[in-house]
Amino acid sequence: MPSTERVAKVVLVDIEGTTTSIGFVHDILFPYAKNNVEKFLEDSWDSSVEIKEIVRQLQQVPQFAEYTLRVPPTDVDVQVITGFVRYLIDKDLKVTALKALQGLIWQQGYESGELMGHVFTDVPGAFAAWREAGLRIAVYSSGSVAAQKLIFKHSVVGDLLTHLSAHFDTHVGHKQETQSYANIAKTLGEDPRHILFLTDTPGEAAAARSAGLQTIVLQRPGNAPLTDDQKSRHELIADFSSLHTLQLPE
Numbered sequence: 583m584p585s586t587e588r589v590a591k592v593v594l595v596d597i598e599g600t601t602t603s604i605g606f607v608h609d610i611l612f613p614y615a616k617n618n619v620e621k622f623l624e625d626s627w628d629s630s631v632e633i634k635e636i637v638r639q640l641q642q643v644p645q646f647a648e649y650t651l652r653v654p655p656t657d658v659d660v661q662v663i664t665g666f667v668r669y670l671i672d673k674d675l676k677v678t679a680l681k682a683l684q685g686l687i688w689q690q691g692y693e694s695g696e697l698m699g700h701v702f703t704d705v706p707g708a709f710a711a712w713r714e715a716g717l718r719i720a721v722y723s724s725g726s727v728a729a730q731k732l733i734f735k736h737s738v739v740g741d742l743l744t745h746l747s748a749h750f751d752t753h754v755g756h757k758q759e760t761q762s763y764a765n766i767a768k769t770l771g772e773d774p775r776h777i778l779f780l781t782d783t784p785g786e787a788a789a790a791r792s793a794g795l796q797t798i799v800l801q802r803p804g805n806a807p808l809t810d811d812q813k814s815r816h817e818l819i820a821d822f823s824s825l826h827t828l829q830l831p832e
């Protein structure tokens with residue numbers, strides 16, 4: 583279908599590799615949390631109930647016991663937790679308390695202006711055009727909903743959060759599972775055929791298509807190259823510019 587005739591009610595966007603460079607997440611966000619965790623814990627260790635709870639949860643992570651073999655529980659301090667957090671980040675272990683702590687560190691970074699959420703230059707124009715046409719925009723990312731909101735609220739082109747009407751993370755299911763997209767359509771109250779999902783990952787596009795969504799795969803600078811087989815199976819675009827003309831169905 584030519585892009586001029588494409589209709590949808592909701593555009594569902596992935597972040598990493600779709601609205602935002604993969605490098606921003608891996609080269610800026612994760613190192614920022616790793617570099618600032620010690621200072622952040624020092625500042626909040628005694629005063630924050632939220633931090634006390636996160637520290638308590640971190641000590642219950644199974645890897646904590648092996649990491650701190652020689653540290654008696656009474657000696658758990660900022661240095662021990664800082665080391666453990668950096669260890670978890672390096673191992674890329676998906677720990678809820680770690681995600682919560684990273685979210686708080688990033689929030690401080692965004693609010694101080696040290697961090698700004700990267701978006702590709704065509705993103706703000708596309709968001710504005712879709713909203714102007716009466717479409718809703720929703721986000722589905724493996725990053726937490728809180729982290730998603732920070733990227734768009736404090737983006738390099740200003741506050742884009744106002745354009746977004748729904749956020750989904752892996753609480754709705756994993757991104758390469760068809761059921762996740764059925765859950766999203768149900769939550770949005772839309773026919774899956776009226777949802778256009780934009781992602782850089784062919785496996786996610788395939789899962790969404792199985793649930794009845796329209797899908798397009800992004801080939802942004804810095805994304806992993808696609809195989810010929812993947813290219814043949816998916817509609818491909820380099821940016822959102824061809825989608826400015828999206829319209830609501832009749």
Ligand SMILES: [Mg+2]
Nearest residue numbers: 596598599782
């Ligand atoms: Mg992605």
